[in-house]
Amino acid sequence: MKSIYQLALGESFHKLHPEMQKKFGLISKQKIMILGQGRMTEIRGTPAFLRPLLMAFVPAHVMFAERGRNIPFTLENYAYEDEQGREKVxxxxxxxxxxxxxxxxxxxxxxxxxGKIVDDLGKSGTFQTELDLEVTPEGGLLMQSNAISYKGKYDLSGIHTSVYEHFDEDQEAFRVHVHVEHPWFGTLLMYEGLVHTEFLPMTYSNIPERGILV
Structure with missing residues (x-):
């Protein structure tokens, strides 16, 4: 069984760094979860006068107004099958x-x-985008999109998102960089940092509803 990322990348998947292959090769049958812990060296973006508007998205876990440096961070990845039998992460x-x-x-x-990855954003998947995947020369993974839809109906074209990740052998950790950009307002959200990762055993009772913690 291939992971969703291996399906999207095809033979290019094997050009990823071995640790990247391990992380992005996660499938539900392994019955493990990935726990990442680290710090974001910087979180910035969105003009200050617009940030109060972002508070409306906080309950949905889509966007937030806070900015800062050296912010503690955690990431949990669960691979599971939904009620339609689709593999999800x-x-x-x-x-x-x-x-x-x-x-x-x-x-x-x-x-x-x-042949693309569909990314349902937020706790309820209200926002959706499709990601193009590319393996970089250093064995990292770049995921990009140029449009986001609202409830699958309203196209919010022009919003560009990129997620880049590679394995830092010196730090034995993953370096991540996420950038969300709007053509009028510039950077809406950018964060980057270093994340140390563990692979832990799990049962399906560990998986939150829709794979998302409430």
């Missing part, structure tokens, strides 16, 4: 600001018709 991100804990969550699956 959840991305449960938590940012521990001094006075608030914020989430930026997603659930991904492979679309066999387009």
């Amino acid at each position: 959840s991305w449960i991100r938590r940012f521990f600001f001094p006075y608030a804990i914020r989430g930026f969550d997603a659930v991904m699956h492979y679309n066999s018709e387009t």
